[in-house]
Every structure is written in C-alpha cells, then in structure tokens.
Amino acid sequence: MRTLRLVSAYLLSVFLFGILFPALGTGMGLWLDRLFGFEPLRYGVVSIIFGSLVILFGLFWMIWSWHGLLTIGRGHPQEVFGFPLAPRTERLVIVGPYSYTRNPMLLGLLVLLVGWGIILGSVSATLFSPLILVVLLLLHFKFFEEPGLLRRFGEEHEGYRHQVPLILPFKRRAR
Numbered sequence: 630m631r632t633l634r635l636v637s638a639y640l641l642s643v644f645l646f647g648i649l650f651p652a653l654g655t656g657m658g659l660w661l662d663r664l665f666g667f668e669p670l671r672y673g674v675v676s677i678i679f680g681s682l683v684i685l686f687g688l689f690w691m692i693w694s695w696h697g698l699l700t701i702g703r704g705h706p707q708e709v710f711g712f713p714l715a716p717r718t719e720r721l722v723i724v725g726p727y728s729y730t731r732n733p734m735l736l737g738l739l740v741l742l743v744g745w746g747i748i749l750g751s752v753s754a755t756l757f758s759p760l761i762l763v764v765l766l767l768l769h770f771k772f773f774e775e776p777g778l779l780r781r782f783g784e785e786h787e788g789y790r791h792q793v794p795l796i797l798p799f800k801r802r803a804r
Contacts, residue, residue, distance in 0.1 A: 646691070646738055654742045654762050658754020671750035683744030690726055690737030697725045721782040723789050729798035731789070732770055736796055739763045767796065 662669070670676075702718030726733035739759050746755030778786045 646734070650738060650762055650766075651742060651745055654758040655745060655749065655751075655754055657761065658746055658749070658751045658758040661753035661757055662751050665753070667752040669750040670752060676750060677748055680744045680746075680748030683747060684741050685744075687737045687739070687741030687744060690733050690740065692737075694726045694733035694737065697722045697727060701725075721778070721785050721789065723793070728793065731775075731793050731795050732767075733798075735763060735766055735770065736798065738766070739796075763796070770795075 661667075698718055701724065702720050702722040726736075730736050742759035742762065743755055746753075746759065749755075775790070779790075
C-alpha cells in the first residue's frame with residue numbers, strides 16, 4: 630500500500646508539473662497571442678536550440694531540488710493544499726538550490742515554461758502565462774506549504790525564511 634501511494638504521488642507530480650502546468654501555460658499563451666494579435670516570433674533552429682537549453686536549465690533546478698529533498702530531507706515534495714501525498718521531509722533542506730531560493734522547483738518550472746514559449750515563438754507563452762501560473766503556485770505555497778513548514782520546523786524555518794528569497798535567487802537577504 631505504501632509503495633502504491635508513493636508511486637501514485639510521483640505520477641501525480643510528473644503529471645502536474647510535467648504535463649498539466651506546461652499545457653495550461655502553452656494553451657493560455659497561445660490564446661493570449663490570438664486575443665492581443667501577437668504574431669509568432671519563430672527563428673527556426675535558433676529558437677529550438679535556445680528554448681531547449683532554457684528547458685534543460687529549468688529541469689536541472691527541478692531535479693536538483695527534488696534530489697535534495699529525497700537525500701537530505703529524507704522525504705518527498707508531494708503535497709497538495711497541505712495534504713501530504715507521500716511521506717513529508719523529516720529535515721528542513723537549506724543547502725544546494727534551497728540556499729538560493731525557498732522554492733527552486735517553482736523556479737525550475739518557470740524557466741521551463743519560458744523555454745517552451747521560446748520554442749513555440751509565442752510572446753504570451755514566453756512572458757505572460759508563466760508568470761500567471763507562477764503567481765497561482767506562489768499563492769499555494771504561501772497559504773499551504775509555508776505555514777506547514779513553519780509548524781513542522783519552527784524557528785529553523787523562520788530564520789531560513791528571512792535569509793533566502795521566496796523564488797528569485799538574485800538577491801540574498803542580509804543575515
């Protein structure tokens with residue numbers, strides 16, 4: 630039963646972050662392009678190569694952060710609206726990608742969506758729809774995941790939260 634639940638949680642995670650969210654972002658982007666009359670920006674092989682490199686960079690962040698949760702946190706990231714789908718992490722992970730951003734998987738998804746928009750040549754799929762999806766996921770993080778982390782890890786998470794930015798790793802906060 631435990632194995633079935635774990636496999637189901639992984640499949641759900643792959644479906645959500647590997648299929649559903651990119652498909653929603655793509656569909657929303659193409660719809661916005663038609664709505665606003667944006668012409669496709671296609672540069673042939675250059676768009677495909679550059680977009681693919683951007684996607685790989687996003688996947689790198691997602692896999693690196695997942696690896697940290699599995700090996701250091703000894704748990705899994707699958708949680709929906711505060712309900713764990715797989716065993717939660719036992720330790721707070723604040724190294725690796727988590728030393729740059731509190732949500733490197735979300736950063737990776739954002740980068741992945743931008744890369745996909747570049748390949749499609751869609752202005753909206755590159756700029757607008759990733760931001761809309763990320764805002765929705767950030768709201769989920771702020772209202773469900775972060776309060777749970779504060780309950781489970783207390784002062785350790787509180788200190789971490791004040792030192793590391795929520796998503797964009799460009800500006801570190803003073804200690």
